[in-house]
Amino acid sequence: MKKYEGKLIAKGKKFAIVASRFNEFIVSKLIEGAEDAFVRHGLDKDDLDLYWVPGAFEIPLFAEMVADKGIYDGVVCLGAVIRGDTSHYELVSTEVAKGIATVSLKLKTPVIFGVVTTDTIDQAVQRAGTKAGNKGFDAAMSAIESANLMDQIKG
Numbered sequence: 001m002k003k004y005e006g007k008l009i010a011k012g013k014k015f016a017i018v019a020s021r022f023n024e025f026i027v028s029k030l031i032e033g034a035e036d037a038f039v040r041h042g043l044d045k046d047d048l049d050l051y052w053v054p055g056a057f058e059i060p061l062f063a064e065m066v067a068d069k070g071i072y073d074g075v076v077c078l079g080a081v082i083r084g085d086t087s088h089y090e091l092v093s094t095e096v097a098k099g100i101a102t103v104s105l106k107l108k109t110p111v112i113f114g115v116v117t118t119d120t121i122d123q124a125v126q127r128a129g130t131k132a133g134n135k136g137f138d139a140a141m142s143a144i145e146s147a148n149l150m151d152q153i154k155g
Contacts, residue, residue, distance in 0.1 A: 006149030011042030013073040020079030022055040029128035030078040030136030037140035060099025074110035074143035093117040110146035114139025
């Protein structure tokens with residue numbers, strides 16, 4: 001059996017981050033984590049572009065526009081949706097997840113879901129670089145691995 005898996009080598013690749021400005025105090029930490037992962041794995045900082053969007057709901061639209069440019073090996077989507085007192089949380093988190101998956105499937109490009117969805121601000125903080133690690137870092141790692149596996153599949 002021949003085995004295929006992505007390598008964690010970002011050198012020579014180009015990535016984009018689409019990040020939600022809403023809950024920026026959390027999202028900025030996710031961005032820092034993603035940038036750290038990319039640089040640690042050989043990406044030149046000039047090969048990483050950041051696109052700020054108003055909120056998490058806007059991420060799929062802009063992720064599609066960015067991925068459709070055809071210049072990126074992967075797009076990392078970062079945001080923070082924190083539960084409040086209304087049903088807004090469910091609506092936003094569900095549509096963002098579906099939207100990001102749709103973009104990835106439609107464009108055949110790794111578009112990585114790095115949006116933290118939590119019940120509390122404390123849980124979001126934990127996922128942005130404290131107890132639960134940094135989900136931005138994790139998303140960047142997925143992007144690197146996926147881009148390299150995609151190269152193998154495309155030949």
